[in-house]
Amino acid sequence: MNLSDSRTAGVRRVSAQEAVLAHLRDAIVRGEHPVGAKLPSEAALGAEFEVSRSVVREALRGLQALGLTVSRSGKGTFVIADRPVDNPRFGSYSARDLLEVRRHVEVPAAGYAAERHTADDLRQLTDLLERMARETDDSAWVALDSLFHVTVARASGNPVFGKVIEEVRDALTRQSALLNQRGERRAESDAEHRRLVEAIASGRQDAATEAMADHLANVEHALSDLVGRPR
Structure with a gap:
């Protein structure tokens, strides 16, 4: 087959x-x-x-x-079960835990990053985009994915945002590995990340928060698609 x-x-x-x-x-x-x-x-x-x-x-x-x-x-x-759980777990945290926290932390952090980022922040984010686009190993890509989100949070200029995302980094990596089993999700994610970095580089807070909110909405959609219903 x-x-x-x-x-x-x-x-x-x-x-x-x-x-x-x-x-x-x-x-x-x-x-x-x-x-x-x-x-x-x-x-x-x-x-x-x-x-x-x-x-x-x-x-x-x-x-x-x-x-x-x-x-x-x-x-x-x-x-151990005959139905997928509605709220998958990724290590210590569930999908719902992650989405709730990410909406309240990563969306405003992206906005602050647009206002406060340094030239070094942009260099790191651009370098991560390029490395992820070239990466052929899925495990290496998901590690870079989680690092990208930590880097955006740190670019906010508020170390608390960075600490929060660093705390859930292992769960983000596990979730990313699952989501990448959905066809074309990795390419979609790369495009969403690029849009986010472009918004941060432009200095537009509204564009950066919108880009991050859209990315997280697509993460939720992809996860729901994978949990799905039997055909």
Whole structure:
């Protein structure tokens, strides 16, 4: 079963990770893998879907974030629920925790960054944009993604904003890794980040807050799309 480069109704590209995640998620919901069952090994799933083990590994991490499975060291991955949770967890924080805090911290921080940024702040943000655009490794990209958001918060000139985003950086990285399983999300995120940096560079507080608010709204939409409903 080859799921690479699949498409949903010809509307958007679906990544291999998203296709595997959706297939396994829906199979669990349909009862093909009941609660308590052990999923096939990474190697077996890779052979079934004709994808690499790294693709399978990311999809399995997605199932865990959705509250469907648990990984037991040396034993494998086991189904623990037959419905995705509405509020996935990323380490110590839930998706709802992150979105609520980010709206109240990152949106105003972006506005202050437009007013108070230094030349060095802009240099760092521009450099991060370029590195993310060139990056071919998904794990490296999500690390840069979280660093980008920390850097925007620090550019606000208020160290408290930076401290808050630094505190949730690990959760942001985990969430980003899940969201990137949605086809084309990474490219969309790169474009949203670029728009944000352009707004900060222009010195327009309203444009910067709008760009960050739009980015967070798209994050929420992509997450809802991944949690989704079985087809």
